[in-house]
Amino acid sequence: MATSSTNTANSTPGPLHPLLTGGGEYPFVKLERKRKELQDPQYATINFGMGDPREETPAFIREAMKAAVPAVSSYPATIGKASLRAACSAWLQRRYGVVTDPEVHVLPVNGTKEAVYNTPFACIDPAGAKRIVIIPTPAYPVYESGTRFAGAEPYFVPLRSEDGWRFNPARIPDDVWARTALLWINSPHNPTGSVLDMGQGAAVVTLARKWGFWVASDEAYADLYFDGGPPSSLLQHGLENVIGMFTLSKRSAMTGYRSGFIAGDARLIDAMRKHRPHPGVATPDFIQDAAVAAWNDDAHTADQRAIYARKRELFLQEFARRGWQVEASEATFYLWMRVPEGDDEAFVEQLLKLGIVTTPGSYLGPGGEGFVRWALVPTFAQCEEAIARLSQLQVAGSKEAK
Ligand SMILES: Cc1ncc(COP(=O)(O)O)c(C=O)c1O
CATH class of the missing domain: 3.90.1150.10 (Aspartate Aminotransferase, domain 1)
Structure with a gap:
């Protein structure tokens, strides 16, 4: 019987995922x-x-987490605690006047980064005819990596100074819209700080319903605004075909807690709920209790x-x-x-x-x-x-x- 030590060719493990070895x-x-x-x-x-803010997390949030650390620890549930979904839903109503049902429209996430990454896995058939993900650039890099790992096809649209660095849907040809599964919108925008107004938001949502694609609206910077006043949310145009992503990382200086939520169309929230036990991204309960304190406070x-x-x-x-x-x-x-x-x-x-x-x-x-x-x-x-x-x-x- 041949020993494996004499046959180095056969003992080499198979190739790694090409997206990990492609040089990027x-x-x-x-x-x-x-x-x-x-x-x-x-x-x-x-x-x-x-x-990554160097500001202190407010003391009342840190205390809420410490008080919640249990003696006996259990696996958290994907859907999260009812108290957190209620706090997120209440914040959406206070901040935007958007009404959601915490049972079907809201889901906690471990920071929006993983939600950004995981979204294409839930809503794109990698073998289907509609597998384009439109990514306005420059952009938060995870829109692209989530798209590629999920087997979808990125379509980059460079933003322009003459458009005020805002996404301009007129730059997308109809044959691309027809094959689009998902559009990423990020307002307020990283890295340019541009903000879509209500009219521009409405135009995007109308296109999503006309052509039949999802809009994922990454609103990680929703609460960091200045003289221009509070930016609007895409969710203000109705939940159909839209999912919004919100985080405590920036508004509450909580990057290390990994806590945010997604909210929107019940069909996509349900798909995310089904997908999320696979990567195992349920939020720990004591983080959720800190998050309840943070979403319930605006001061x-x-x-x-x-x-x-x-x-x-x-x-x-x-x-x-x-x-x-x-x-x-x-x-x-x-x-x-x-x-x-x-x-x-x-x-x-x-x-x-x-x-x-x-x-x-x-x-x-x-x-x-x-x-x-x-x-x-x-x-x-x-x-x-x-x-x-x-x-x-x-x-x-x-x-x-x-
Ligand atoms: C546009 C955008 N989306 C999402 C995130 C992820 O934030 P977190 O995972 O901390 O919620 C960031 C982080 O910098 C970001 O800039």
């Missing part, structure tokens, strides 16, 4: 690699790259907005002083800055030398070239420190460098 590097992994290569060791890192969200408004003002003034233009940036904690010399990667590399991490627009998809995204998530003191460091920056086109 997650943008923030690449950025971190570059930071390590370039950063002058005299500087501590100030990270405006990933949208702390106003405090978060005030924190970002102050940082935003600081940077807008500094950019104006330097002649650096900001586009869109109406809501969210992002500023979408046009790079003076046009090469976003080179500009970001100059900042990395100073320990300042920002994201090149081109890392976030077609259309982002020539722009840099600043996530105003470091503390106010760090923001001031970063601005002081900018005086060391050697970039043509900056008033300082001339």
